[in-house]
Amino acid sequence: MSCPVAIALQYLLNALQLGSVYALIALGYSMVYGILTMINFAHGDIFMVGAYLAMWATLFLLGLPLNLPIIFIFLGSLLFTMTLTAALGVSIERLAYRPLRQAPKVSAVITALGVGLFLENFTLATIGPEPRQVPAIIPVQQYSWGGVAFTNVQLLILVVSLILMVLLDTLVRRTLTGMAMRAISYNRVIVPLMGVSVDRIISLTFAIGSAIAGAGGLLYGLAYPVLDPYMGIRIGWWAFIAAVVGGIGNIRGAVLGGYVLGTVEIFTPVLLASSTYRDSVAFSMLLILLIFKPTGLLGRPTVEKV
Amino acid sequence: MMALLEVTNISHTFGGLQALADFNVTLNDGDLVGLIGPNGAGKTTVFNLISGVYRPDQGRIVFAGQDITLWPSYRRMAAGMSRTFQNIRLFKDMSVLDNVRLGAFAHYTYSFWQIVGRTASFHLQERRLTQEALAMLARFGLAGSAQAPARNLSYGEQRRLEIARALISRPKLLLLDEPAAGMNQAETLELVALLRDLHREFALTIMLIEHHMGVVLDLCQRVQVLDFGSTIFAGNPQEAQQHPQVLEAYLGKEENGEHGHAIAEP
Amino acid sequence: MKKSNQASERGRLGGWYWTLGSLALLALAWLLPASGIMNLYLQQVLMYVGINIILTLSLNLVNGYMGEFSVGHAGFMAVGAYVAAILTVAVFPRAWGPVVFPLALIMGGLAAALAGLVVAFPSFRTRGDYLAIVTLAFNMIVKSILENINAVGGPRGYMGMSKLSNLVWVVFWVLVTLLVLRNVIYSNLGRGIIAIREDELAANLVSVNTPRLKIYAFCLSAFFAGVAGGLYAHLLQFINPRSFSILKSTDMLVMVYLGGIGSLAGSILGASLYTILMELLRPLELWRWVVGPLLLVLLMIFRPTGIMGLKEVRWLQPTASEETGWGKVARRS
Numbered sequence: 005m006s007c008p009v010a011i012a013l014q015y016l017l018n019a020l021q022l023g024s025v026y027a028l029i030a031l032g033y034s035m036v037y038g039i040l041t042m043i044n045f046a047h048g049d050i051f052m053v054g055a056y057l058a059m060w061a062t063l064f065l066l067g068l069p070l071n072l073p074i075i076f077i078f079l080g081s082l083l084f085t086m087t088l089t090a091a092l093g094v095s096i097e098r099l100a101y102r103p104l105r106q107a108p109k110v111s112a113v114i115t116a117l118g119v120g121l122f123l124e125n126f127t128l129a130t131i132g133p134e135p136r137q138v139p140a141i142i143p144v145q146q147y148s149w150g151g152v153a154f155t156n157v158q159l160l161i162l163v164v165s166l167i168l169m170v171l172l173d174t175l176v177r178r179t180l181t182g183m184a185m186r187a188i189s190y191n192r193v194i195v196p197l198m199g200v201s202v203d204r205i206i207s208l209t210f211a212i213g214s215a216i217a218g219a220g221g222l223l224y225g226l227a228y229p230v231l232d233p234y235m236g237i238r239i240g241w242w243a244f245i246a247a248v249v250g251g252i253g254n255i256r257g258a259v260l261g262g263y264v265l266g267t268v269e270i271f272t273p274v275l276l277a278s279s280t281y282r283d284s285v286a287f288s289m290l291l292i293l294l295i296f297k298p299t300g301l302l303g304r305p306t307v308e309k310v
Numbered sequence: 311m312m313a314l315l316e317v318t319n320i321s322h323t324f325g326g327l328q329a330l331a332d333f334n335v336t337l338n339d340g341d342l343v344g345l346i347g348p349n350g351a352g353k354t355t356v357f358n359l360i361s362g363v364y365r366p367d368q369g370r371i372v373f374a375g376q377d378i379t380l381w382p383s384y385r386r387m388a389a390g391m392s393r394t395f396q397n398i399r400l401f402k403d404m405s406v407l408d409n410v411r412l413g414a415f416a417h418y419t420y421s422f423w424q425i426v427g428r429t430a431s432f433h434l435q436e437r438r439l440t441q442e443a444l445a446m447l448a449r450f451g452l453a454g455s456a457q458a459p460a461r462n463l464s465y466g467e468q469r470r471l472e473i474a475r476a477l478i479s480r481p482k483l484l485l486l487d488e489p490a491a492g493m494n495q496a497e498t499l500e501l502v503a504l505l506r507d508l509h510r511e512f513a514l515t516i517m518l519i520e521h522h523m524g525v526v527l528d529l530c531q532r533v534q535v536l537d538f539g540s541t542i543f544a545g546n547p548q549e550a551q552q553h554p555q556v557l558e559a560y561l562g563k564e565e566n567g568e569h570g571h572a573i574a575e576p
Numbered sequence: 577m578k579k580s581n582q583a584s585e586r587g588r589l590g591g592w593y594w595t596l597g598s599l600a601l602l603a604l605a606w607l608l609p610a611s612g613i614m615n616l617y618l619q620q621v622l623m624y625v626g627i628n629i630i631l632t633l634s635l636n637l638v639n640g641y642m643g644e645f646s647v648g649h650a651g652f653m654a655v656g657a658y659v660a661a662i663l664t665v666a667v668f669p670r671a672w673g674p675v676v677f678p679l680a681l682i683m684g685g686l687a688a689a690l691a692g693l694v695v696a697f698p699s700f701r702t703r704g705d706y707l708a709i710v711t712l713a714f715n716m717i718v719k720s721i722l723e724n725i726n727a728v729g730g731p732r733g734y735m736g737m738s739k740l741s742n743l744v745w746v747v748f749w750v751l752v753t754l755l756v757l758r759n760v761i762y763s764n765l766g767r768g769i770i771a772i773r774e775d776e777l778a779a780n781l782v783s784v785n786t787p788r789l790k791i792y793a794f795c796l797s798a799f800f801a802g803v804a805g806g807l808y809a810h811l812l813q814f815i816n817p818r819s820f821s822i823l824k825s826t827d828m829l830v831m832v833y834l835g836g837i838g839s840l841a842g843s844i845l846g847a848s849l850y851t852i853l854m855e856l857l858r859p860l861e862l863w864r865w866v867v868g869p870l871l872l873v874l875l876m877i878f879r880p881t882g883i884m885g886l887k888e889v890r891w892l893q894p895t896a897s898e899e900t901g902w903g904k905v906a907r908r909s
């Protein structure tokens with residue numbers, strides 16, 4: 005651990021790990037924006053709920069007197085978390101967003117903020133403000149390769165994220181459902197004429213986006229095993245910035261943005277010799293981006309017809 | 311004499327669509343010029359470029375001796391220009407009176423402190439503005455609904471309110487985008503008479519987009535005909551009706567059933 | 577909004593009523609606590625109500641009247657609170673406290689107004705949800721910067737303020753905010769601001785200088801939020817960056833959308849109802865914080881313009897004579 009290249013690689017590995025989580029959450033922001041041109045401010049909190057659900061699922065499975073294999077516990081928790089967060093996302097869309105689909109943008113944005121806050125405060129009220137410790141499902145094993153240390157947990161996070169991203173990309177690009185999603189984000193008016201149920205596709209988008217955020221919550225808990233009800237605000241915002249950096253509405257852009265933000269977070273303390281400034285750096289980045297490119301990097305500019 | 315408005319070679323594209331190409335027009339004080347052409351010809355785009363909604367891709371716009379090509383809309387309007395909209399754009403939740411008073415926004419510039427302190431100068435200006443606005447509403451037969459929200463007016467009244475709002479600033483140049491659209495025969499005739507009076511009374515220079523050929527023939531000294539963004543004719547309105555290219559532009563569209571306004575319409 | 581000339585004249589209050597009414601309120605605000613009729617707890621609650629009225633009025637100018645979209649208003653409040661607190665604690669001698677307090681509040685307000693520019697400039701080009709992001713980001717940057725300045729206590733917060741806020745000052749600033757905003761709204765400037773909400777493009781095309789008006793509206797709104805922050809700091813005698821998080825901004829949104837957008841009376845109503853409701857729900861402890869967000873969502877779905885929604889009570893509208901100056905000008909000439 006002395007060679008500067010090895011140190012840089014070490015940081016890069018950490019950035020990749022964090023970036024994967026951001027990317028998974030950013031995907032949900034981007035998908036919903038693509039289809040509804042609405043920023044789902046509650047998405048970060050769905051991630052938070054996912055992290056808690058994963059913790060409970062793991063505790064439950066570990067507590068069973070069956071002595072289940074690790075891989076089974078991991079996959080079981082993952083499945084449980086993704087299913088429930090998907091249900092949560094779909095319910096939020098049904099109950100809070102759908103009645104407002106024709107309402108002014110302002111109402112939808114405020115509602116999303118309200119839903120997010122509701123999830124936070126509801127979690128706070130039910131389980132209390134104390135941070136929770138996530139049990140270690142997987143015994144951490146250190147490896148070292150050319151001076152770079154990494155763990156099996158890190159590898160797991162990278163691999164699982166990658167699998168999920170590739171699956172999603174294939175779904176959106178190769179399947180009929182994905183085609184319908186892209187068609188709706190292109191023009192919501194003509195799609196119903198083509199026999200596609202817009203409501204179903206929107207529900208599906210929320211389900212997939214939320215399930216992936218739930219998976220992100222589980223992976224986050226493995227790497228940073230302390231949870232609190234407000235964790236979704238900060239992580240959610242960083243992921244949101246990632247989505248904007250990559251061009252909101254753009255799926256591959258969201259993944260790229262996630263890794264960019266992971267890098268920013270890991271390298272800011274190194275370069276500024278203080279870790280407390282990283283939020284200012286990220287938000288200033290967002291502000292500058294929005295001032296010079298108000299519709300985001302890859303967003304389509306709209307011209308008002310007069 | 312210097313022209314009031316001199317538009318030189320302006321063009322505009324939307325995405326890949328050339329909405330307007332090399333458009334030229336010169337308006338002298340007191341002119342009343344018609345701008346006609348089939349749907350989608352680029353007429354409204356001309357108004358949008360002159361009033362600053364969009365910036366032209368190329369070309370120059372000179373108004374009252376100043377190059378306004380890069381000015382924001384509000385500055386152009388403050389310099390003595392007004393317009394109406396093809397799709398009426400009133401401030402719907404505001405009162406009819408407030409709509410008209412807003413038309414003269416740039417002319418009443420009491421300071422923030424005068425507003426907060428309600429000084430005599432504030433009251434004086436506000437009173438003058440209100441009186442002028444009420445007089446203008448009376449001129450357009452809207453005085454009775456001064457306090458009603460604009461959304462409560464009938465379609466024809468809304469069109470007239472838009473013109474009243476445009477006139478209260480005493481503009482030199484008035485751009486009217488299909489003022490007779492949606493009006494019946496009687497309302498249209500009334501409007502034509504009103505416009506003729508206003509043109510004289512306010513010493514206006516008017517550019518008018520209109521599909522009713524009757525209105526154009528009645529009012530305009532000159533017309534300019536657009537088709538697919540290009541000017542295909544400029545000159546006397548009677549001649550325009552005989553011009554082969556103009557006829558083709560209108561009739562060619564007619565066959566597709568796409569165009570509703572025949573050139574011979576009253 | 578207004579029915580007809582004559583009907584609308586009835587019930588509106590001229591300058592004299594305002595002066596007398598304000599003096600009466602100020603006198604009450606002094607007498608009730610001084611005479612011991614009103615206990616400390618009630619005073620405290622009323623002061624919160626007052627501060628929230630100022631915040632709600634201020635946010636309503638931007639969100640309700642201008643139709644723009646600030647969701648990070650706690651950022652302005654924070655600037656005002658910290659600047660005012662630093663002035664009374666560290667800059668001026670302690671003994672001068674009661675005398676320099678109004679000055680400190682105004683300075684806090686001005687600092688917040690300056691911060692308002694940070695949001696006003698992006699609003700020239702951005703609207704709707706993107707402006708929401710800008711204002712939220714602003715809120716978070718302010719909080720993050722405060723957490724990083726050790727001189728003001730960093731994340732631990734700042735204390736040492738004397739309890740300079742009292743009911744008289746709070747009532748005074750509520751009246752100032754109300755009067756200034758009312759005068760602005762019923763003027764050319766206010767009509768221009770409302771026109772931006774109704775149709776920004778058309779506003780530009782009737783010569784409304786929209787960038788300038790946005791600067792006015794954001795700075796004025798931020799100023800009063802800053803003053804409210806100063807009052808808050810000298811009421812609690814302790815502030816920390818977390819007091820000015822998005823949660824605070826959301827409270828303000830609830831009050832605006834509860835009372836009614838584009839309405840002064842609605843702001844007063846919304847702030848009072850919500851503050852008192854939250855006070856009554858205190859026994860619910862943590863569950864209390866679920867009420868606000870839930871209320872916000874329900875409001876958006878069932879009554880997005882709030883109780884008063886774009887309507888104004890008569891006594892808050894200027895009289896026709898005041899609006900048009902008939903009376904005053906005639907008297908002078």
Ligand SMILES: Nc1ncnc2c1ncn2[C@@H]1O[C@H](COP(=O)(O)OP(=O)(O)OP(=O)(O)O)[C@@H](O)[C@H]1O
Binds near residue numbers: 327347348
């Ligand atoms: N904001 C816009 N974005 C994309 N294309 C536009 C926009 N505005 C106009 N166009 C296109 O530019 C062309 C010219 O439009 P314009 O509105 O100037 O026509 P017009 O002559 O006023 O037609 P009409 O008689 O229907 O009012 C049309 O093809 C129109 O579809």
Ligand SMILES: [Mg+2]
Binds near residue numbers: 354355396
């Ligand atoms: Mg047109």
